[in-house]
Amino acid sequence: MPTYLVEIPHSEKVSECKKVINVFLTSGSHLISQAHWGCKDGVHKLWFIYDFENKESALRAIPPLLRPDARIIELVKFRVEDVMQYTEA
Incomplete structure (x- = not known):
């Protein structure tokens, strides 16, 4: 996944x-327990x-009121072999 x-x-x-x-709390979303906040350091995200x-399923997990400003980025990990192919150009 x-x-x-x-x-x-x-x-x-x-x-x-x-x-x-x-x-988040009133929406019943469990994701609030997974959240990291930047507010204490002046980054309000x-x-x-x-x-x-x-x-789409990531977007549905966000409370509707917050969806318009949300950014959803798929993360991948590259193996060393994957990265090495770019240095051989």
């Missing part, structure tokens, strides 16, 4: 940070890395 990085930005207001938390069937 593919792994995705999901990034959800929000404004720097403390009330907005709390709003995002509440949106949350990220989580999770396995989903596809990007």
Whole structure:
């Protein structure tokens, strides 16, 4: 199953940070327990890395109110052999 990085930005207001938390909690999404927050360091985004069937299922896991600003990025790992083929050009 593919792994995705999901990034959800929000404004720097403390009330907005709390709003995002509440949106996750009231939606029943279990992903809030997987979230990493940048707010303490002035980067007002949350990220989580999770396995989903596809990007659409990752998007459906995000509460509807937060979907428009979310970025969903499929993550892959390359083997050394995979990377080496690019140096042989």
